[in-house]
Amino acid sequence: MAEFTTWRARMGGRNAAPVVHHPGLGWWREARFGMFIHWGLYAIPAGIWKGEPVDGIGEWIMFRKRIPRAEYETLAEQFNPVRFDAKAWVDLAVQAGMRYLVITAKHHDGFALYRSPCCPYNIVDATPYGRDPLAELADACRDAGIRLGFYYSQDQDWHDPGGSRNDWDFAPEEKDFAAYLERKVKPQLRELLTGYGPVGLIWFDTPYSISREHSIELRDFVHRLQPDCLVSGRIGNDVGDYGSLGDNQIPAGRVQADYETPATLNDTWGFKSNDHHWKSVENLLLLLIDLASKGVNYLLNVGPTAEGVIPEPSAERLRAIGAWLKVNGEAIYGTQGSPFPYEHDGMRMTTRPGHLFLHLLEPEAELVVHGLRSQVTGARLLGSAAPVRHTQDRSAAGDVDRLRLELPDLSDCDHVPVVALDLAGDAETDPLTVQQPDGAIHLHAHLAEVDQGPGSTLEVLSNGMTAGWTDTADELSWQVKVFAPGSYEVTVITAPQYETTEVNEHHLEVAAAGGAAGGPLRAARELDTARSQYFPEYAVTLGRIAVDAPGTHRFTLRATQVVDGTPDGVTVFGATLRPA
């Protein structure tokens, strides 16, 4: 697995979305897709320091190698991105179908990528280049109708004696964070918010040490200067205008508030000359669609070179996404997530009032959807005149609403085809989990009713995984509509703890309809899903259960034995039952 900062965002964690909605969120919700740009002095070493490749994300090279500030500063003397062309970058964002752009005005290394009168360590005063790229980008964005936002590292600053985390130049006990906020952070925010026209958002990051008071102070400072400017959730302490999920994080199901996931095209944010691990267009589209289906914005990163060029492998992938969006954009922009709180195998959904969009990840000639209550009044394939026939009924066994679609031949369709359904009214779904057309019964941890003993620390993270499950009295349960009685094989989906690679040997038991299947979390098979490319997931088969009649059944999941000394205890995403 590639190395990433694992920001373990909980719904209601330090990066969480607020309860009060900022009026400026309108454009941001509509946009759904934005360009992140990590650009700075770190593009010069580009992942290689003194001839040695450095592990990890490119912009962290100063921290990783504990490069003294005086030595790192000399990179500025070489920074001369003569090929930088603001219009070309913004054109690429437009071609990609991105609606906003967020660039690193100052990253953790403390270097300002704009003319900063309060601090000479900036691109105009400290480099031979002498131009202000942010001013040029602000003009180009305005011309193209793209919202511009600035990334600003408020907490970590490895250049300023008061910023957090540089303990190789500055003794931690001598740091004065409050003085740093006054000396550098506020003056620079003022510069950014008064010199570049309307700013869509300030993307704060890594709130490692910032206090709640300081988070609120900075947020209010931004709002006083530009009331419509949004503040990202990584301002810390749950006080941002929208929530930020972890880097490259895909939540398990639809989220209930405004969230965004920042994501990479390869494994780094800042340019690394030796990172060629580019995601495929198919994979990138899946992430865009998957996140949209959960109501989450996708902020996709490019890392330009020290010369100012966005690497061609990035550009070509972005253009391919843009080509798909040209045809299918109505299924992404301004949509809400799926009306179902869970994923569908081989398909994702988005909706807007009166419409439901089915994104077909594995298109077949016939498609059946269970649990949609709304009446479908029309069906069409986006970008195609080929007819799509639909019928609806309800199964006698199990009382499950069924929609059946007959699709044209999609074998020469380049990427994910989308079926648009017209609905009589808004999308309405069965409030219970329903058995899927192929017979699968999915028990998602994030949808479970949780029965906790006193003192239990069990919670379900936004990625859908349980944490703090160390109590054998805890129980997860689900009511599921089953239409096909029979024998089912029970598989639990588990994750190792982030720090380890081995699956723990807790014992689990799934029970339903008087039967149970149980066993150790061992002999796992690694899964290959969108989420598991960052955080591995494993399937563990526990045995079989018989369900002898159709109807609504209660399924439970309990830990019958928990290994001591594993602080997260049993980490599972839930269980799946398939006809045996």
Ligand code: GLC
């Ligand atoms: C992280 C990293 C950082 C990167 C960011 C993008 O928190 O510290 O280098 O800018 O994620 O989301």
